[in-house]
Amino acid sequence: MVDKNVVRRGYDGLAETYATERDPDDREGELLEGLLERLPESGRLLDVGCGQGEPVLECLTDEPQLETLGIDLSREQLRFAREATAGVSLARGDMTALPVETNAFDAVTAFHSVIHVPKDDHQAVIDEFARVLRPDGFVLMTEGTNDWQGTNPDWLESGVEMQWHIAGAERTREQLRNAGFDICDEWLVGDELADEDAHWTVFLARLKDY
Numbered sequence: 001m002v003d004k005n006v007v008r009r010g011y012d013g014l015a016e017t018y019a020t021e022r023d024p025d026d027r028e029g030e031l032l033e034g035l036l037e038r039l040p041e042s043g044r045l046l047d048v049g050c051g052q053g054e055p056v057l058e059c060l061t062d063e064p065q066l067e068t069l070g071i072d073l074s075r076e077q078l079r080f081a082r083e084a085t086a087g088v089s090l091a092r093g094d095m096t097a098l099p100v101e102t103n104a105f106d107a108v109t110a111f112h113s114v115i116h117v118p119k120d121d122h123q124a125v126i127d128e129f130a131r132v133l134r135p136d137g138f139v140l141m142t143e144g145t146n147d148w149q150g151t152n153p154d155w156l157e158s159g160v161e162m163q164w165h166i167a168g169a170e171r172t173r174e175q176l177r178n179a180g181f182d183i184c185d186e187w188l189v190g191d192e193l194a195d196e197d198a199h200w201t202v203f204l205a206r207l208k209d210y
């Protein structure tokens with residue numbers, strides 16, 4: 001079972017290592033650009049599990065017309081994000097109960113973050129994305145392609161423990177539909193921080209306007 005305190009303390013403890021290991025990823029940048037093209041000019045975007053601002057918030061410092069909020073569980077990750085992003089609002093919070101109003105955003109992004117939440121809470125997280133989005137709003141999120149859970153006592157050779165709970169693409173597809181999303185597209189992407197054969201599925205889904 002994933003312990004959120006282990007994940008939070010883990011990112012607090014290895015934020016400096018994460019800063020050196022997390023490089024810009026061209027594919028993620030392209031997918032983000034594709035999302036931005038679909039948003040209204042002065043739309044609002046919420047980046048959930050924003051980490052240090054890569055890949056979303058840093059890119060959005062060039063889009064001042066978009067109002068952007070980054071949320072993360074880890075104070076240290078947010079401290080790095082504050083240094084890397086200007087004019088972007090940041091808040092500490094847990095994605096299972098997002099500290100934001102209902103019906104308020106045109107897009108939610110969540111790169112490599114839902115995978116740290118206990119699997120039993122993934123549906124609640126995706127329901128939260130639906131709650132905070134306006135009808136017709138988009139979510140762009142990463143999930144592991146295959147179901148997996150595990151822990152690494154020395155992730156990135158930082159001496160710090162990290163835990164993952166990956167629901168897999170099939171279950172995530174189902175959870176997006178349960179929450180009222182239509183899936184617009186899916187892509188397989190590699191992972192610079194994991195094994196060469198690790199693949200993520202990135203989902204672009206749109207909230208139905210009933």
Ligand SMILES: C[S@@+](CC[C@H](N)C(=O)[O-])C[C@H]1O[C@@H](n2cnc3c(N)ncnc32)[C@H](O)[C@@H]1O
Nearest residue numbers: 011049050051072073074077094095111113116
């Ligand atoms: C692998 S990092 C990804 C950061 C960034 N999105 C990226 O792609 O580099 C995962 C992030 O999710 C955050 N996180 C983990 N569980 C969370 C939760 N329950 N609520 C909010 N953020 C969470 C972590 O603190 C960490 O910064």
